[in-house]
Amino acid sequence: xxxxxxxxxxxxxxxxxxxxxxxxxxxxxxxxxxxxxxxxxxxxxxxxxxxxxxxxxxxxxxxxxxxxxxxxxxxxxxxxxxxxxxxxxxxxxxxxxxxxxxxxxxxxxxxxxxxxxxxxxxxxxxxxxxxxxxxxxxxxxxxxxxxxxxxxxxxxxxxxxxxxxxxxxxxxxxxxxxxxxxxxxxxxxxxxxxxxxxxxxxxxxxxxxxxxxxxxxxxxxxxxxxxxxxxxxxxxxxxxxxxxxxxxxxxxxxxxxxxxxxxxxxxxxxxxx
Numbered sequence: 001x002x003x004x005x006x007x008x009x010x011x012x013x014x015x016x017x018x019x020x021x022x023x024x025x026x027x028x029x030x031x032x033x034x035x036x037x038x039x040x041x042x043x044x045x046x047x048x049x050x051x052x053x054x055x056x057x058x059x060x061x062x063x064x065x066x067x068x069x070x071x072x073x074x075x076x077x078x079x080x081x082x083x084x085x086x087x088x089x090x091x092x093x094x095x096x097x098x099x100x101x102x103x104x105x106x107x108x109x110x111x112x113x114x115x116x117x118x119x120x121x122x123x124x125x126x127x128x129x130x131x132x133x134x135x136x137x138x139x140x141x142x143x144x145x146x147x148x149x150x151x152x153x154x155x156x157x158x159x160x161x162x163x164x165x166x167x168x169x170x171x172x173x174x175x176x177x178x179x180x181x182x183x184x185x186x187x188x189x190x191x192x193x194x195x196x197x198x199x200x201x202x203x204x205x206x207x208x209x210x211x212x213x214x215x216x217x218x219x220x221x222x223x224x225x226x227x228x229x230x231x232x233x234x235x236x237x238x239x240x241x242x243x244x245x246x247x248x249x250x251x252x253x254x255x256x257x258x259x260x261x262x263x264x265x266x267x268x269x270x271x272x273x
Contacts, residue, residue, distance in 0.1 A: 014051075023055075026063075041074070044093065058086060058105055062093035062117060070100045077104045077129035079147060092117030092135065101125040110148070122159075134171070152187065154209060156202075168263075170256045172209065174202045183272040184260040186226070187253055188219050191272060198227045198272065215249050222253060227273060233257060 011029040013019055019031060020039040028046040031037060036054045044063035049055060053067045059074030067073055074089040076082060087106035094117055097103070101121050106112040107129045115127070116135035124142040127133065131145055134153035139145075143157045146165035151157065155169050158177035169175065170187030179196050190202045201223045206216055222244060226236045237254055244250055257271060264270040 017049075038074075056089075056105070058088045060088060060090045062091055062095070064094045065091060066096045068097060068099045068101075068123075071097050071102070073097060073101075073103045074105050075102060077107050077147070079107055079129050081109075082107050082129070087129075088112040089115075091115045092119075095119045095121070097121045098125070099123040101127075103127045104129045106130045107147075116153070128165075140177070154205070156205060166263075168256075168260065171252065172202055172205055174205055181272075183270050184256075184263075185272050187256055188249065189223060189227075196272065198223070211249075215247065218244055218247060219249055219253070222250060226257075233261065233271065233273070 009028050011025040013031045014033045016033045017031045017035045019037040022039040023037045024042045026043060026045040029043045030048040032049060032051040034052045035049045037049065038055060038057040040057050041055050042060045044061055044065065046064040047061050049067045050069045052070050054072045055067065056074035085108050089103055089105040090112055092115065095115060098121060100123055104113060104127065110130035113127060113129060113131050115133040116137065118135055119133060119137040121139045122141045125139045126144045128145055128147040130148045132150045134151060136154045137151050138156045140157060140159040142159055143161045145163045148166045149163050150168040152169065152171035154172045156174045158175055160178045161175050162180050164182040167181055168184045170185060172188045173185045174190045175181060175185065176192035179191065181196060185191055188202055188206065189198050190200050191197065192199045201220050203216060222240050225231065225239050229236060231239060237257060240250065240254065260271045
């Protein structure tokens with residue numbers, strides 16, 4: 001793969017690449033052999049498109065992204081309701097898309113698929129229409145996301161995970177390899193086993209991201225109340241509010257649980273517990 005050049009350089013387009021005249025390439029962009037860049041696309045400064053990759057119509061890539069060999073970015077949704085409407089795929093800065101990943105743009109329902117900055121999408125990942133992926137997310141090899149999936153910042157999805165439509169995965173959560181995910185996953189926790197269930201707080205991941213010992217201790221207590229106390233969700237929330245001091249992490253956790261409960265009637269997903 002070509003290395004990013006100075007972002008003030010003119011775009012470097014291989015002679016075998018096909019770049020539509022209405023594509024917008026910022027300075028420093030590199031387009032490799034046999035790559036195809038469609039009309040109405042935007043490639044940010046320093047972004048590198050490797051050989052045989054395709055960037056389809058209405059795709060916006062941020063600065064210093066990398067699209068590796070054979071990836072297809074911004075293709076139309078695999079949704080029978082899609083009628084050719086103008087929708088987008090929007091990707092932030094410094095996100096890496098590895099070999100043969102496929103990323104669909106949105107449908108009329110949401111209007112776009114969005115992926116944040118500094119994320120890593122490994123080989124053969126699929127992201128369907130209308131998904132919302134946060135910043136610093138890792139999707140490992142062959143992770144497969146149905147339509148309208150939402151994954152919050154710093155979540156880590158292991159290889160061969162299949163996530164059902166409309167499921168939400170909270171920030172800093174970790175999903176073990178080969179899992180089938182059909183319910184929302186709380187922030188900060190690790191889920192595993194078959195059938196899938198919460199197994200622990202994602203302690204290692206939280207330490208790596210700079211969470212202090214006090215925050216981790218409070219989240220561990222919240223985890224025990226939610227998943228080990230045999231209380232129902234409403235009772236667990238009430239006990240957490242009574243026993244634990246308010247904090248950004250606890251507020252994030254409780255907000256996610258309440259919103260999941262509100263959405264469960266519409267999506268039929270509910271919270272993994």
